[in-house]
Amino acid sequence: MTQPTPAPGSVALITGGSGGFGRALARKLRALDVNVVLTDLDSERNRQVAADLGCPFLPLDVTDLAANEAVVAQVEAEHGRLDAAYLNAGISAAKSDEALDLDEFMKVVEIDLFGVVNGVQAARPAITRAGGGAIVVTASLAGLSPMAGDPAYSVAKGGAVAFVRSMAPRLDRDGITISAICPGFADTAIIDPIREEFEKAGFPVLTADEVADAMIAAWTSAEPGAAYVIQPGLGAVPYKFKGVPSAKTESGETAVVPEALRPPSMR
Numbered sequence: 001m002t003q004p005t006p007a008p009g010s011v012a013l014i015t016g017g018s019g020g021f022g023r024a025l026a027r028k029l030r031a032l033d034v035n036v037v038l039t040d041l042d043s044e045r046n047r048q049v050a051a052d053l054g055c056p057f058l059p060l061d062v063t064d065l066a067a068n069e070a071v072v073a074q075v076e077a078e079h080g081r082l083d084a085a086y087l088n089a090g091i092s093a094a095k096s097d098e099a100l101d102l103d104e105f106m107k108v109v110e111i112d113l114f115g116v117v118n119g120v121q122a123a124r125p126a127i128t129r130a131g132g133g134a135i136v137v138t139a140s141l142a143g144l145s146p147m148a149g150d151p152a153y154s155v156a157k158g159g160a161v162a163f164v165r166s167m168a169p170r171l172d173r174d175g176i177t178i179s180a181i182c183p184g185f186a187d188t189a190i191i192d193p194i195r196e197e198f199e200k201a202g203f204p205v206l207t208a209d210e211v212a213d214a215m216i217a218a219w220t221s222a223e224p225g226a227a228y229v230i231q232p233g234l235g236a237v238p239y240k241f242k243g244v245p246s247a248k249t250e251s252g253e254t255a256v257v258p259e260a261l262r263p264p265s266m267r
């Protein structure tokens, strides 16, 4: 079956856009005639990456809500609309020793979780004004299967998946489909500190292009609130969330949670 592609001339914003996934995604979207605005931390290197891709660059630290809003306003002013926001910026904890470095923990959660919350807050009104569109959050397999080596990353990505699922119904009512992608380990700079271990063990890692394909499919074809697992040799598959045991009424019947409080996967 052929996947629908984004309409030529539509406008997409990518956070953390100068990184491995961002570059692969930008390249593929540009080839589909999508106008791509790359955002990332301000540096010569990141500006050059955008220039090499032929994309405008806007500096953005995702932890700053006002800066997210300013970037979206600029995209609308310069391109007339915003159809898709890829909330993709992220870091992992550098240290994996037994002690937990709380400063580092908070930094990871601030970027990987609250950066996503800020991005949704900023992009929602603009995508609604465009008549609807998509928000695709780069979570991680670690958000579904926590990593003992990086509790902060696991919490942040698990939170991002929960945020996507809980926001989905209200965004859907605005015509916006929000979804999460949950890649396993992929060949980008973020795995530099542990790359050797994969190589030694002969463990397969994803290419950034494989992940970018799933990111594009999520724009055009995702179910609201879905999380797509991406693994080498597997492709992108929707994750099936398991429901929790239900409450019982006094008469012993299963109590039904009011619809408005149910996650999308339980409706």
Ligand SMILES: NC(=O)c1ccc[n+]([C@@H]2O[C@H](COP(=O)([O-])OP(=O)(O)OC[C@H]3O[C@@H](n4cnc5c(N)ncnc54)[C@H](O)[C@@H]3O)[C@@H](O)[C@H]2O)c1
Residues within 6 Å of the ligand: 015, 016, 017, 018, 019, 020, 021, 022, 039, 040, 041, 060, 061, 062, 063, 088, 089, 090, 091, 092, 111, 138, 139, 140, 141, 182, 183, 184, 185, 186, 187, 188, 189, 190, 191
């Ligand atoms: N590569 C993997 O194995 C893997 C697996 C699952 C999920 N992810 C997630 O994919 C996303 C993209 O990562 P990547 O693999 O391309 O790694 P990457 O390190 O190449 O890219 C991450 C980008 O995020 C940017 N960034 C960091 N802090 C930021 C901030 N405060 N504001 C704005 N931008 C910021 C960095 O400058 C960088 O360009 C991240 O959210 C990461 O957690 C990666």
